[in-house]
Amino acid sequence: MPIHLTERDPRVPADRLVAELVPPPRFADVSFASYRPDPGQPSQAQAVEVLQAFAGTVGERPRKRRWGRSTSEAGSGGVYLDGGYGVGKTHLLAALWHTAPGPKLFATFVELTHLVGALGFHDAVAALSSYTLVCVDEFELDDPGDTVLVSTLLTRLREAGVRLAATSNTLPGRLGEGRFATDDFLREIQGLAAAFESVRIDGEDYRHRGLPEAPAAPDLETVRRTAEREGASLDHFVDLSRHLAQVHPSKYGALLDGVRVVCLEDVRTVDDQAVALRLVVLADRMYDRDLPVVASGVTFDALFAPQLLEGGYRKKYFRAISRLVALAREGADVEA
Template sequence: MPLTDLASIGWTGGITGRRTPALYDADVPIQLSDRNPSVPADRLLGELVPPPRFADVSFDSYRPASDQPSQAQAVDRLREFADTLDQAGARRGWFKRDKAPTGPAGIYLDGGYGVGKTHLLASLWHTAPGPKLFATFVELTHLVGALGFHDAVAALSDFRLVCVDEFELDDPGDTVLVSTLLTRLREAGVRLAATSNTLPGKLGEGRFATEDFMREIQGLSDSFASVRIDGEDYRHRGLPEAPASQSLEEVKTRAQRPGASFDHFVDLSRHLADVHPSKYGAMLDGVRVVCLEDVRTVSDQAVALRLVVLADRLYDRDVPVVASGVSFDELFAPPLLEGGYRKKYHRAVSRLVALAREGAGLDEA
């Protein structure tokens, strides 16, 4: 789908919205806007593990806030849940185990962005015996699309634990798809764990009003024991807001680093419309820092949601970002931050601000 409204992201120059050829420096080998990788289904499945940022986390490395008792309580609940997974044992297909596991079929971590939900979910995954899978909600829907529903159920039914991070419902179709998938996995004895910014019974409120949609959510929520995690965004505790954007010359200088990418924001925004979101991670293969020219405020929701997915993949891979233009706390227009997808946008801003800080510190490092 082409980016049809360049004005919506603040673009005012040029007929096509492309940057001038002079900025395509020969010394910059990577351009994300030129990448459209082929990602086979077996790679999609094989890569469903905690992302590099959370590759070494544990319950012990989580630091509960002293003024937020729910955080320490969440660690205790997850440790208890992990202890029950040894009872689950590996199973094949639809055959029953001799010994049924105790405890809930799933555990659901509910809390705002930046309270450490992904850290705790990844810690659970690292603690649990295999076979096990860790995926974002979006990655799980992409996997089903790649394998087909029945093959996905067959492949995932052999897992002891399936972790789903950022369980957010973008449309009723995805809701029914994932709800049905997790129901089948639960029937096969797979234990489930998930994170979200909203209680399971409240997902979808303010976005959709259909009775069938809410019924689907409620049915899924019955499978989980909900654990609330309160607190402020740890990424910004005691820290300033988004760092100031860089000048174009500073961005171009950083783009000379090995493994750096360099794209105009409009080029990249348009390109994302032509790349399936399941490939956004593969687009970043070999990229150590992302450099962007002329970041603009986005008001088009389709553009914004694609940028959310890209922000998640950047954050997962701990890729610093250096950018000129508006700062990332101004990336999404106010109406978007007040709409039904506001939690997604706030999470993306939180993560991009953290990556921008890392990008600003590259010279010091």
């Protein structure tokens, strides 16, 4: 019998949240050496050099100023990888994590904010202050509350001498643009920018260099036949979309425990932003776990309505499309 994600409501204790804050399975064995810079994009090789040098500074505790403030010979105390989707930012961030000495933490932005919620702000600061490095993947600010929370958290960690590294599709000074009234929170956003040295990575989405667009969607019979495989899940797209509203996004990883291939019936174009953003998080967790997707209905390049692709979250949606198309290609191999 297939697994039904809609029947799952995982409970994730705080100790599991902390223990799992490491690079996901897809990036468990990556290194700087395994990154393949595009020869036509010099910034990619330059980013490797910057990160290798930065890794060598991790573990160096900063000198203390009076009144408990700290200063570091290395300047800002953090690096921020900015670039489009599919240029290898997560690969490089994970390579940094693998290279640097511990204790260290690797989390997506949503995982980090949920960890703070689970532990409480002061306990989270106390726990993370003992780390040499905190890596935050897919850094984004979707509401003013997160702006203040993350700004304050990173400021406290930087003062404690923790080195910081992050990836995003948005420069730190422009976080939140198009999503809320950034003028009201300009000081907090500028404070985030001051915590990092920005490293630009240019290039095409490596998942689609020279490859065709989204593969044709299989028919319903093929989806259901694939779902008979061991470890396969099977859900109707509408039912799963509704179920995701009942599960905190930080638990979407646990929702996929034991799943080897994700099968979906009747994928449809989404025009509701709340639904779309939850699907983005699920797509990230499936991609992290390298789960092939076999889905009938519309192809994933038509998953999000045009008005969503023109709005403030468009970079998130394009990243999700890129990743889902890659997983659909893997799903086509499973079908075969």
